[in-house]
Amino acid sequence: MERVITRFVKALRERGVRVSPGESMDAVHAVSLCGLSKRETVRSILRLTLVKNANEIPVFEEEFERFFTTSSSNVQMHQDFGDLINSLIHVVEGSLFKSNVESFQDPDDEKINILVDEEVTEEDLENLLDMGEDNGDEEGPEIQVQLNRNPGKMEAPSPSEYRMENVPSVAFYQGYNNSKNLAFTPEELVDMQEVVGRMLVRIRKDIKRMKEKESRGKLHVVRTLQKNYRHGMIPFLLALRRKRMEKPRLVVFCDVSFSVSHATRFMLLLLHTLQNRVVDVRSFVFNRDVVEITDRLRNLPVNCLLETIDRGDIVNLDDNSDYGNVFLTFKREHLESMRGKPAIIIMGDGRNNYNEDNEWALEEIREKAGYMLWLSPEDRETWYRGDCLMELYGSYCDRVEVVKNVDELSKVVEELFYTLYDHNDTRTWKNRIKPAREEKNYDPASYYIRPGSDAKPAFDPEVRRSW
Amino acid sequence: MITESTVKTLLSNGGYIADEAIATAVFLALQMEKPILIEGPPGVGKTGLAKTLSEVLDFPLVRLQCYEGIDEGKALYDWEYGKQLLYTQLLRTQLDTYLSVTSDLREAVERLSAEESLFFSRNFLVQRPILRSFLSEKRSLLLIDEIDRSGDEFEALLLECLSDFQVSVPELGVIPALQKPLTILTSNGTRMISDALRRRCLYLYIGYPDLEREVTIVRARYPDLCEILARKMVEFLRAVRELNLRKPPSVSETLDWANVLTILHATALTPEIVASTVGVIAKHQADLQQVNDLAAQMLA
Numbered sequence: 032m033e034r035v036i037t038r039f040v041k042a043l044r045e046r047g048v049r050v051s052p053g054e055s056m057d058a059v060h061a062v063s064l065c066g067l068s069k070r071e072t073v074r075s076i077l078r079l080t081l082v083k084n085a086n087e088i089p090v091f092e093e094e095f096e097r098f099f100t101t102s103s104s105n106v107q108m109h110q111d112f113g114d115l116i117n118s119l120i121h122v123v124e125g126s127l128f129k130s131n132v133e134s135f136q137d138p139d140d141e142k143i144n145i146l147v148d149e150e151v152t153e154e155d156l157e158n159l160l161d162m163g164e165d166n167g168d169e170e171g172p173e174i175q176v177q178l179n180r181n182p183g184k185m186e187a188p189s190p191s192e193y194r195m196e197n198v199p200s201v202a203f204y205q206g207y208n209n210s211k212n213l214a215f216t217p218e219e220l221v222d223m224q225e226v227v228g229r230m231l232v233r234i235r236k237d238i239k240r241m242k243e244k245e246s247r248g249k250l251h252v253v254r255t256l257q258k259n260y261r262h263g264m265i266p267f268l269l270a271l272r273r274k275r276m277e278k279p280r281l282v283v284f285c286d287v288s289f290s291v292s293h294a295t296r297f298m299l300l301l302l303h304t305l306q307n308r309v310v311d312v313r314s315f316v317f318n319r320d321v322v323e324i325t326d327r328l329r330n331l332p333v334n335c336l337l338e339t340i341d342r343g344d345i346v347n348l349d350d351n352s353d354y355g356n357v358f359l360t361f362k363r364e365h366l367e368s369m370r371g372k373p374a375i376i377i378m379g380d381g382r383n384n385y386n387e388d389n390e391w392a393l394e395e396i397r398e399k400a401g402y403m404l405w406l407s408p409e410d411r412e413t414w415y416r417g418d419c420l421m422e423l424y425g426s427y428c429d430r431v432e433v434v435k436n437v438d439e440l441s442k443v444v445e446e447l448f449y450t451l452y453d454h455n456d457t458r459t460w461k462n463r464i465k466p467a468r469e470e471k472n473y474d475p476a477s478y479y480i481r482p483g484s485d486a487k488p489a490f491d492p493e494v495r496r497s498w
Numbered sequence: 499m500i501t502e503s504t505v506k507t508l509l510s511n512g513g514y515i516a517d518e519a520i521a522t523a524v525f526l527a528l529q530m531e532k533p534i535l536i537e538g539p540p541g542v543g544k545t546g547l548a549k550t551l552s553e554v555l556d557f558p559l560v561r562l563q564c565y566e567g568i569d570e571g572k573a574l575y576d577w578e579y580g581k582q583l584l585y586t587q588l589l590r591t592q593l594d595t596y597l598s599v600t601s602d603l604r605e606a607v608e609r610l611s612a613e614e615s616l617f618f619s620r621n622f623l624v625q626r627p628i629l630r631s632f633l634s635e636k637r638s639l640l641l642i643d644e645i646d647r648s649g650d651e652f653e654a655l656l657l658e659c660l661s662d663f664q665v666s667v668p669e670l671g672v673i674p675a676l677q678k679p680l681t682i683l684t685s686n687g688t689r690m691i692s693d694a695l696r697r698r699c700l701y702l703y704i705g706y707p708d709l710e711r712e713v714t715i716v717r718a719r720y721p722d723l724c725e726i727l728a729r730k731m732v733e734f735l736r737a738v739r740e741l742n743l744r745k746p747p748s749v750s751e752t753l754d755w756a757n758v759l760t761i762l763h764a765t766a767l768t769p770e771i772v773a774s775t776v777g778v779i780a781k782h783q784a785d786l787q788q789v790n791d792l793a794a795q796m797l798a
Binding site: 049051053054057060061064065071072075076078079080082083084085088232261262263267 | 502518519522523525526529530532535537579580583587687690693696697699700701702703
């Protein structure tokens with residue numbers, strides 16, 4: 032029985048269910064307590080002991096059905112299953128074929144006998160015989176036999192078994208090429224939730240630590256005395272003043288024009304999955320005009336909102352993006368209502384379609400921001416081609432990043448959160464940004480080189496100065 | 499001697515209709531002395547299982563409600579500072595006589611340090627739920643409710659308690675459990691529980707029951723409700739669950755509704771009755787309309 036369970040565990044592991052040795056020992060113990068009399072009981076025992084996650088239950092059920100199905104005696108037979116495969120492989124490899132066939136017929140060899148009796152169906156044997164006749168076509172029958180007997184091994188793993196990072200990026204690229212079909216599938220949403228979930232776990236611990244550190248302030252005398260009243264005013268327990276913590280503020284601009292739309296969609300989804308947990312986000316979408324969508328994102332499911340955007344109800348999708356106009360409008364209508372010093376993220380390719388650049392507006396926005404990050408889906412090499420104003424706008428940002436898939440996006444956003452929480456106090460942001468600016472004056476060429484990378488600067492900011 | 503089928507009977511005597519998986523889980527937990535981690539949507543009877551078990555098995559129920567920021571001082575044990583201080587005050591007068599036999603300071607310190615452990619003894623240890631259930635004379639039922647509300651640190655804290663059934667107090671050493679309690683952890687799945695904790699438990703997922711079981715549950719709790727109406731009601735609620743509501747009605751809502759229908763002496767399910775009692779089923783304003791629409795469609 033132990034061997035059956037071990038084999039079953041192995042099959043489960045191949046399907047991506049993580050089962051520890053301790054759990055399989057539990058399973059053996061549990062089965063020995065309850066006995067094997069009822070199929071349903073065994074099923075629930077194995078499910079209780081081997082599966083530790085609700086998502087894995089369907090895989091378990093499928094595998095259980097497959098593994099314990101053919102006949103009542105199969106439990107024993109599966110032990111010899113590996114041997115069967117091995118012998119079959121030997122068969123295909125050639126020389127041993129004859130002797131094996133002989134041993135199939137040898138009544139003394141009990142093990143093989145069992146195989147012939149129960150495990151190997153007539154069809155399989157026919158296949159074997161065919162193989163003897165026609166050695167030229169080696170692969171067909173053998174693989175067929177394997178497929179019949181062990182589908183789990185041969186199947187490509189289902190997408191859910193991959194590390195989640197892979198899936199969204201694939202989806203991302205697909206969407207990027209085929210931007211007509213933009214709404215998220217439920218799978219993508221789930222994937223995104225997972226990516227964000229994992230990211231949150233990583234971030235949260237550090238955030239907590241940082242918060243604890245930051246919330247230790249001066250001694251709160253009154254509360255300390257109150258707290259220690261029962262200890263005869265001996266200050267056993269200290270009460271400290273807490274610094275008022277505020278959520279970091281983010282302002283996000285997303286270009287929804289055709290060229291970058293899918294990337295921005297993921298950005299929106301990402302930020303608003305995070306919204307209520309760690310940050311305060313205000314979101315804007317723009318094309319020619321800029322419109323705030325914070326409330327809609329909060330109240331509508333993401334998919335509904337995307338449909339609304341796709342219909343062009345919020346901004347006219349037929350327009351070409353006009354960054355200059357966007358910055359100007361934003362400066363006029365929203366800049367006054369920016370509280371604190373938000374971090375501003377702009378997501379777009381910086382292609383202005385030869386409109387007025389209005390860089391002074393961006394400069395004024397920059398003055399009000401604590402931090403400015405530009406994410407572009409285009410490679411640095413293409414930034415100076417055509418109507419791209421990345422080099423101009425980029426010089427106002429604290430950081431410019433190329434982000435092409437969800438992985439990179441979530442990495443950048445995660446880094447951003449560290450930055451925000453590390454320097455939650457906006458005043459420290461300011462101090463932190465100053466040295467960076469001075470540095471820029473000393474050596475403008477190195478500004479776009481990220482520390483640690485040896486990439487060439489994509490452009491020379493001096494150019495702008497000489498205009 | 500308890501067997502698996504008696505567990506089922508026991509539970510149904512207590513008014514809890516268990517399916518195969520639940521009964522097996524309880525049986526194994528009793529036999530293997532392992533905790534059960536129960537996950538599932540809210541209101542399917544996770545906590546209810548624990549309560550019923552404590553009744554029918556006659557294990558005293560020790561409940562620990564988790565919340566964000568729960569720590570060992572709230573879950574395992576705490577020192578009773580006040581009592582310690584009070585004792586120091588009271589014993590101060592005794593001190594002179596106690597030390598009068600000593601001739602010099604060194605001797606006095608030695609004599610005192612021999613009694614040092616006095617103040618960190620079990621006398622001054624406040625037992626919090628986990629320790630209390632470990633030290634209970636009778637085998638108890640420890641319910642750690644909504645573990646997903648607590649933090650990672652608390653989960654880590656539980657690892658020792660749940661795998662070895664012991665509590666380490668630095669001042670006293672390891673306190674093993676007198677009787678290993680039957681432990682039940684519940685989670686609504688708002689946060690992923692760590693694999694380390696999952697491995698130490700039997701994992702039981704309680705979803706929405708199937709039609710027959712849900713009807714049996716309703717009938718067991720409200721025998722006055724006629725069979726046909728109960729079935730109709732459950733069928734309707736199962737359709738409501740398919741609606742993608744913000745808060746789908748759970749078994750507890752089914753029972754509430756059954757109660758309401760009994761009180762109203764309803765004889766048949768009509769859209770009007772649904773409309774007047776919809777607040778029992780749907781708990782969000784946005785959901786109400788959807789339920790009413792479905793009722794008009796299904797029951798007209």
